[in-house]
Structure formats: structure tokens, C-alpha cells
Amino acid sequence: MEYFIQQLINGLTLGGMYALIALGYTMVYGVIQLINFAHGEFFAAGGYIGAIVLAYFAGVGYMESHPIICLTASFMIAMAYCAYLAIGVEKIAYKPLRKQSRLSALLSALGMSIFLSNGMMLTQGVYDAIYPSELFQGRFDFGMISVSYLQVTIVTLTAALLVGLNILVFKTKIGMAMRATAQDKTMSALVAISSNRIISLTFAIGAGLAASAGIMYGLYYGSVKYDMGFVPGIKAFAAAVLGGIGNITGAMLGGLIIGMVEIFGAGYISGEYKDVFAFIILIAVLYFKPTGIMGENIDDTRV
Amino acid sequence: MIQEFKKVIKSYVIGMLWLLGLLWPMLGIHPDGTLTFQKTVTVWSYIVAGSFVCLLIYVMKNSGALDFVAKPLAGVSSNLKSASNTLPTWVWIVVILVAACLYPQFTNRYATDVAINVLLYICLGLGLNVVVGLAGMLDLGYIAFYGVGAYTYALLNTVYGVGFWFSLPACALTACIAGCIVGYPTLRMRGDYLAIVTLGFGEIIRLILNNWMSVTNGPNGILGIDRISWFRFVFEDGMTFEHMWVKKLQLFYYFALGLAVFTAIGVNRLNYSRVGRAWESIREDETAAELMGVNTFIYKLLAYAMGAVFAGLAGAFFAARMKFVSPESFTFLESAMVLCMVVLGGMGSIPGIILGVMALIALPEVFREFEAYRMLVFGATMIIMMLFRPAGLIPAKRMGTRSEEKEG
Numbered sequence: 148m149e150y151f152i153q154q155l156i157n158g159l160t161l162g163g164m165y166a167l168i169a170l171g172y173t174m175v176y177g178v179i180q181l182i183n184f185a186h187g188e189f190f191a192a193g194g195y196i197g198a199i200v201l202a203y204f205a206g207v208g209y210m211e212s213h214p215i216i217c218l219t220a221s222f223m224i225a226m227a228y229c230a231y232l233a234i235g236v237e238k239i240a241y242k243p244l245r246k247q248s249r250l251s252a253l254l255s256a257l258g259m260s261i262f263l264s265n266g267m268m269l270t271q272g273v274y275d276a277i278y279p280s281e282l283f284q285g286r287f288d289f290g291m292i293s294v295s296y297l298q299v300t301i302v303t304l305t306a307a308l309l310v311g312l313n314i315l316v317f318k319t320k321i322g323m324a325m326r327a328t329a330q331d332k333t334m335s336a337l338v339a340i341s342s343n344r345i346i347s348l349t350f351a352i353g354a355g356l357a358a359s360a361g362i363m364y365g366l367y368y369g370s371v372k373y374d375m376g377f378v379p380g381i382k383a384f385a386a387a388v389l390g391g392i393g394n395i396t397g398a399m400l401g402g403l404i405i406g407m408v409e410i411f412g413a414g415y416i417s418g419e420y421k422d423v424f425a426f427i428i429l430i431a432v433l434y435f436k437p438t439g440i441m442g443e444n445i446d447d448t449r450v
Numbered sequence: 451m452i453q454e455f456k457k458v459i460k461s462y463v464i465g466m467l468w469l470l471g472l473l474w475p476m477l478g479i480h481p482d483g484t485l486t487f488q489k490t491v492t493v494w495s496y497i498v499a500g501s502f503v504c505l506l507i508y509v510m511k512n513s514g515a516l517d518f519v520a521k522p523l524a525g526v527s528s529n530l531k532s533a534s535n536t537l538p539t540w541v542w543i544v545v546i547l548v549a550a551c552l553y554p555q556f557t558n559r560y561a562t563d564v565a566i567n568v569l570l571y572i573c574l575g576l577g578l579n580v581v582v583g584l585a586g587m588l589d590l591g592y593i594a595f596y597g598v599g600a601y602t603y604a605l606l607n608t609v610y611g612v613g614f615w616f617s618l619p620a621c622a623l624t625a626c627i628a629g630c631i632v633g634y635p636t637l638r639m640r641g642d643y644l645a646i647v648t649l650g651f652g653e654i655i656r657l658i659l660n661n662w663m664s665v666t667n668g669p670n671g672i673l674g675i676d677r678i679s680w681f682r683f684v685f686e687d688g689m690t691f692e693h694m695w696v697k698k699l700q701l702f703y704y705f706a707l708g709l710a711v712f713t714a715i716g717v718n719r720l721n722y723s724r725v726g727r728a729w730e731s732i733r734e735d736e737t738a739a740e741l742m743g744v745n746t747f748i749y750k751l752l753a754y755a756m757g758a759v760f761a762g763l764a765g766a767f768f769a770a771r772m773k774f775v776s777p778e779s780f781t782f783l784e785s786a787m788v789l790c791m792v793v794l795g796g797m798g799s800i801p802g803i804i805l806g807v808m809a810l811i812a813l814p815e816v817f818r819e820f821e822a823y824r825m826l827v828f829g830a831t832m833i834i835m836m837l838f839r840p841a842g843l844i845p846a847k848r849m850g851t852r853s854e855e856k857e858g
Contacts, residue, residue: 182642199479206483228475235468240833249641250588251836254793257590258832261786265826270476377782381653384646419661426650433643434635 149291154414155407160298160367162406163305167360168383169390169398169405170312171353177329177393178349179245184256185236186357187380188263189229193358194371195267196225198276205279214282225362226355233354234347236263242343260376268373275370282366301363308359309399312352316395325349329393378422382409385429391439400441404428455509462505470494550707554700562699566771568811569706570764573713575791575803577760580717582789583798583846584726585753586733588645590785591632591652595625595758597659597780599765604672604775605665614678618766625762626755628655633754637747640736652785659777671776678705678770706767713760714800720756721798729753783825790828793835796842805843 168190175183200221204210210217240259244252283297316322327335328345336342364379365371386405390397405425413421432439470490477490510516534542554562574596581589599621606612606620632651636644659666666672678701720726728749731739740746769775787810795806810831814824835842 182646196475199475199481202481203479203483203485206481208483224475228472231468232472235465235472239465240837243837247836247840250586251840253588253642253645254789255833255836257786257789258829258836260829261783261825262829262833265823265829267476269822269826270473378653381646381650385650388643388646420657423654423657426654429650430635430647433639433647437639437643 150414153292154410156292156294156298158407158410159403160301160406161410162403163302164360164363164367164402165379165383165386165406166399166402167305167308167356167363168379169386169402170309170395171357172384172387173390173392173395173398174325174349174353176387177395178325178346179241180249181241181252181256182384183241183350183353184253184380185240185259185263186353187376187378187383188260188267189233189354189376190357190361190364190379190383191264191267191371191373191376192232193225193229193354193361194365194375195271195276195361195373196228196358197221197362197365198278198371200224201279202276210279218282222359222362225358229354229358229361230351232263233350237347237350242346264374264376271373273373275372276365277370278365280369297366301367304359304363308356312356312395315352321348381429382422382425385425385432388429389432389439391441394439394441397439397441401439455513458505458509462502466494466498466501469497547711551704554703559699562703564812564815566699566703566706568807569703569710570767570771571788571791571807571811572710572804573764573767574761574788575795575807576710576713576717576800577757577764578788578792579798579800579803580720580729580760581753581757582792583796583803584717584721584733585729585750587637587750587753588641588648589754589757590645590649590782590789591655592648592757592761592788593780593782593785594632594652594655595628595761596765596768596784597655597775597777598628598758599625599762600769600775600779601659601666601672601765602762603766603769604675607676607769608672608674614676614766614770615680618763621762621766622759623762625758625765628762629755629758630751633751637750637754649782649785652782656777656780659780666777669777671774671778673774675769675773675775677773678702702771706771709763709767713763714804716760718800725749725752787828790832793832794843796845798846799842799844802842802844802846809843 168186171186171189172183175181175186201210201217204217204221236259240255241252244255283295283300286293286295287299314322316325324335324340325345325348327338327340328342332342335345360379361371364375382405383402386401387398388401389404390399390401405428408424408428409421412424416424473494474487474490477493478486480486507516511520553565557565574592578589578592581587581592602621602624603614603617606617607614612620632648632655636647636651639647660669662668728739728744731742731744732746732749736746768779772779791806791810792803793806794809795804796802810828814821820827
């Protein structure tokens with residue numbers, strides 16, 4: 148039982164990260180019906196920027212005196228950087244292809260993913276970028292179960308970001324414009340919503356969330372690598388599909404489920420095949436219920 | 451025209467400043483707590499200079515300022531085209547084949563090795579072309595079937611001692627079965643979902659190869675695979691067969707050439723058969739094809755399995771050449787590379803794919819010093835091709851446009 152609860156907590160931590168990445172996929176898909184293959188690279192870039200900024204602060208010496216401020220600043224900088232990156236990527240690789248066939252946009256996205264991950268490799272080197280480990284040393288112990296401060300921080304931060312996103316999308320004017328664009332671009336343009344601006348904004352928000360997940364990943368596992376975006380990216384996509392692509396609440400739920408399944412699969416079935424479980428869920432969902440658990444009916448040309 | 455030029459320059463300047471902002475955090479912030487600008491600006495200025503030249507050529511070509519070069523060039527190319535059209539196609543094929551046959555006689559070992567690589571990738575590219583170019587399904591897990599073929603030969607050979615030529619049909623068969631197993635559940639999906647699911651399956655197959663220690667020896671791979679053997683008659687006491695191991699690289703080259711020619715003929719015949727027309731109709735409009743009585747599921751499965759068969763054959767050759775297989779050779783990046791070749795050359799066009807493979811395998815060998823930038827260039831190539839020439843370097847001859855393109 149203790150083992151079960153321990154795994155549940157680990158799953159929650161991992162699932163939260165997947166949910167943050169999955170949101171980017173699902174939002175972009177909702178607005179322009181494109182699988183943004185480069186999204187995993189935004190996640191990796193966020194992790195790198197976090198590592199760079201934290202290392203810089205440690206070098207300057209702020210890290211010992213104000214660790215909380217440094218961490219907050221690194222989150223802010225990484226999220227801003229990835230949002231900035233995503234807007235540029237969208238303008239270069241996706242916007243000119245919006246009227247072309249789906250296959251062209253998909254191939255362009257794939258090319259962008261390869262380009263970005265190799266760009267990171269060339270600028271940062273092929274070795275892992277190390278995160279400082281002394282930030283969150285302590286842990287709470289409840290008998291056999293132990294929860295590290297880091298896990299608490301990650302889960303809290305994830306929850307805060309998810310709530311913030313929900314407020315943004317469902318309670319503000321900008322969110323309303325985003326939902327309108329996702330439903331009908333022509334009609335929303337008629338009521339003076341600039342769809343280009345909304346698409347850029349969607350990319351920026353999605354990439355910002357992915358960047359925050361990247362830093363959490365780096366803190367949790369201790370290091371980041373240039374090609375780390377690929378596998379979590381696919382898993383997060385599986386989460387987005389599981390929740391019903393285009394559906395924000397669904398992506399959050401899907402991310403948690405994928406994280407749980409991975410942790411429990413690794414804990415109870417086989418650790419070596421832990422990456423397989425997410426793929427099997429993805430295939431099973433697409434086969435039996437392509438709309439996902441919370442999805443509405445989607446255009447039948449897609450599935 | 452001036453207006454347009456101003457617009458282009460404006461977006462170019464914005465883009466370059468944006469790039470500077472992206473580069474600096476990656477290059478200019480150091481862990482020792484210093485901020486530098488010099489390296490960033492150096493890298494940036496190289497990129498600016500390079501892209502500005504390209505932009506200038508592009509703008510001048512569009513505005514007609516380069517007509518004095520472009521006109522004669524266009525004339526030369528149209529002359530070449532008409533000259534090539536006057537000769538029947540088979541003459542060209544014979545010329546290319548003869549050149550390919552003579553090639554190893556005049557080159558060194560290294561060049562032959564590169565050429566073998568090119569031939570195997572031509573095989574892979576043409577096989578992927580059946581799935582992507584002919585049937586219009588994006589397959590991102592294609593390299594898995596190459597892996598299945600390679601491992602089949604490796605296991606049959608090292609465990610049961612089966613020779614190369616007897617393993618070859620088995621490799622094709624296992625790849626075909628793997629294709630059917632993967633294809634059966636996935637082919638109900640279309641477009642981008644299909645892409646991501648095939649990617650998932652490709653990764654699953656790689657993970658199985660990586661983790662099934664008792665059979666595949668995991669990440670260590672399988673060592674000591676036999677080379678290609680071939681049989682000859684021995685007439686000493688009665689008629690017997692004896693096999694000779696192909697030691698010379700040149701002979702292997704000819705076998706690989708044979709495989710590539712076989713694949714090219716096979717894909718060409720498939721393209722112009724009833725099956726090929728069914729694939730084309732599925733690619734253009736699946737719903738309409740189904741209405742016209744094409745059994746879309748069977749034909750899609752067939753395309754998938756055919757692609758897998760060619761990959762399996764190439765995989766067996768790969769295993770025989772390297773004498774070693776490990777899961778590391780079959781990663782997603784390989785799939786993406788094969789796809790990049792198909793896209794660069796032109797989806798559905800056999801000469802295009804051959805050109806694409808040569809460009810992406812042989813050119814990096816020429817520019818060895820820039821090895822690190824290889825994948826970066828591949829990624830950029832894919833984006834640029836999609837932006838400026840989505841049909842590829844040598845577009846496939848086909849009638850009409852895709853229904854998706856018309857809808858907008």
C-alpha cells in the first residue's frame with residue numbers, strides 16, 4: 148500500500164509535466180489543426196534556458212543568497228524565451244503553409260523539430276546540462292512514504308499554471324477570442340478578431356507552458372539534453388489525444404493519466420518497457436475512441 | 451516592385467533581429483557568471499551574410515534583374531530537356547546502369563562504400579515512396595521494418611546458420627508480417643494521426659529490439675553476422691554446391707545495385723498497375739475512392755506491407771554488410787532522414803528519389819568538415835522544400851491536383 152501511494156505521488160509529479168506539454172499540442176491543434184512536432188523542442192529549449200540561467204545566477208553568486216528569486220526568474224526567462232521562439236517558428240514554418248495540404252505543414256513541422264534539436268546540440272554541446280541539485284534538499288516523511296520538497300513544488304506550480312490557464316481561456320476576453328478562432332476562423336475574423344495574432348498567442352502560451360515543464364523536468368531528473376524533447380513530446384501528444392484533442396481540460400486529465408500509467412507500468416509490470424505504455428494507450432485510444440475521453444465530435448476526414 | 455522589395459527587406463530585418471534574440475541566451479550566458487556578446491554576434495553575422503545573399507538572389511530573380519543570367523540558363527535547360535526527350539527513356543536508363551556498373555572499377559574502396567550506402571538508401575527511399583508518395587500516408591516509423599529485416603537475417607544467420615540468400619525471403623516475409631501487424635490497427639486513421647501512430651509503433655519495435663535481451667542481445671547488438679555467400683558448382687565427386695563468401699566490396703556493390711534496380715522496377719511496375727491507380731485514387735480523395743468501389747483498407751494495408759518488404763530486403767543487405775546490428779541504427783532520426791530524401795527528391799518520383807538520396811548521402815561525404823551541421827541542414831532542407839518547392843526537385847508526373855490543396 149505504501150508503495151502504491153508512493154507511486155501515486157510520483158505519477159502525479161510526472162503527469163503534471165506531461166499535462167503542461169500536452170496543453171501546447173492541444174491548443175495549437177484546436178486553433179490550426181496541426182500537430183506541432185516542434186513542441187517537444189520548446190520543452191527541451193525551456194529546460195536548457197533554465198539550466199543556463201540558473202548556472203549564471205550560481206556563477207554570479209545570487210543563488211546562495213536568494214534561491215527563490217533566482218528560480219522564479221529562471222522560470223520567467225525560460226517561458227518568455229520559448230514563447231518568443233514559438234512565435235518565430237510559427238511565422239517561418241507554419242504560417243506560409245496554412246493554405247497548403249496537411250502533409251506539407253506536417254513535414255515542415257518535422258523539419259523544424261530536427262532543426263531546433265540540432266541547433267540546441269550545436270550551441271550547447273552533446274552532453275547533459277546539469278541542474279543544481281542543492282535547491283530542494285529536504286523531504287516530508289510519512290512513515291514509509293516520502294515526498295520531496297521538489298515534488299511538492301512541482302505539483303503546486305503545475306496546479307497553479309493549470310488554474311491560471313483555465314482562467315485565461317474561459318474567463319477573459321482573450322480566452323474568448325481564442326475559443327472563437329478555434330471554432331470558426333472566418334466568423335471570428337468578421338467580429339474583428341485577428342486570427343494571426345490569436346494563433347501567435349496560442350503558440351506562445353503553449354510554448355511557455357512547455358518551457359515551465361522543461362525546467363521542472365530538469366530539476367526533477369537533474370539534467371537536460373538536446374534530444375530530450377522527443378519522447379516526452381510524443382507522450383504528451385498521446386495525453387492530448389487521450390483527453391480529446393483540442394480540449395484543454397481533457398489534455399490536463401490525459402497528461403495525469405499518462406503519467407500515472409507510466410509510473411505504475413514501470414513499477415508493477417516492467418521498467419524497461421515504460422515508454423511503450425504511453426504509445427499503447429495512444430494507439431488504443433485512436434483505435435477505439437478517436438475523439439478521446441472528453442472530446443467532441445471531430446471532423447471525420449481526420450480520423 | 452519597390453514596394454514589394456521594401457516589404458521583403460522589412461520582414462527580413464525583423465526576422466534577423468528575432469534570430470539574434472534567440473541566439474544570445476544560448477551562446478552568450480556563461481555558467482561562470484559572465485555575459486559575452488562577441489561569439490553570438492560572430493555566428494549571427496555569418497548567418498546574416500549567408501541568408502542575405504540568398505535573399506538578394508531570390509528578390510532579383512523575382513523582379514527580373516537576373517534575366518541576363520536566368521534567360522540563357524532557362525534556354526540551356528529547355529534545350530537539355532528537349533534533347534533528353536528525343537532519346538527514349540530506356541537509353542537513359544541504360545546509360546545510368548552502365549555508369550553504375552563501371553563505377554567501382556574506377557574508384558577506391560571508400561567511394562564504393564559510400565555508393566553502397568547510397569544504393570541501400572535508394573531502396574529504403576523507394577520503399578517509403580510506396581507508402582508516402584503513392585498511397586499518400588505519412589509513415590514516420592518506417593525504419594523499424596528495416597530493423598526487422600536486419601534482425602531477421604542476423605538471428606537466422608547467427609542462431610541457425612542460414613545463408614544469406616535463403617534468409618532474404620524470410621526477411622521480406624517478417625517485414626511484411628510486421629507491416630501488417632502495425633498497419634492493421636493504424637490504417638483506419640488518416641493524415642496526421644496516422645503519422646504519430648506509426649511513429650509510436652516504430653519506437654515500440656525499437657524498444658523491443660533494445661530490451662528483449664534473450665533474443666536480440668539488447669543494446670549490445672548482434673555480432674559476427676556472415677557476409678553474403680554465393681554458391682557455385684563443385685564437380686569432384688558428384689555435383690555439389692559449395693558456397694563462397696563475398697569478401698570483395700565490389701561484389702557486394704553489384705548485389706546492392708541489383709537490389710536497387712529490382713526495387714526501382716518493382717515500384718515502377720506497381721505504380722502503373724491497377725494497384726497503383728487504386729493507391730493514387732486513395733491519395734487524391736479517400737472517400738471518393740471508397741465510393742468508386744476501391745477497397746481502401748486492403749489497398750492501404752498492401753501499400754504499407756509493400757513498403758515494409760522493400761525495407762526488409764534493404765535491412766538484410768545492411769546486416770550482411772555491417773556484420774553487426776544494434777538498435778541504435780534504427781532510431782527515429784533515420785526514419786526522418788529517409789523521409790527527408792523522399793521529400794527533397796519529390797514524392798512519387800523515382801528519379802527524384804534517387805537524386806534526393808544522392809544529395810543527402812553523397813554530399814555530406816564531400817563536405818566532411820561540416821559533419822556536425824548535417825542534421826541541421828536536413829531539417830532546414832525539409833522546411834525550405836515545403837515552403838518553396840513542395841513537389842520536390844524532380845516532381846512526379848501526375849494529372850490534376852490534390853483535393854486537399856484545392857479546398858485550401
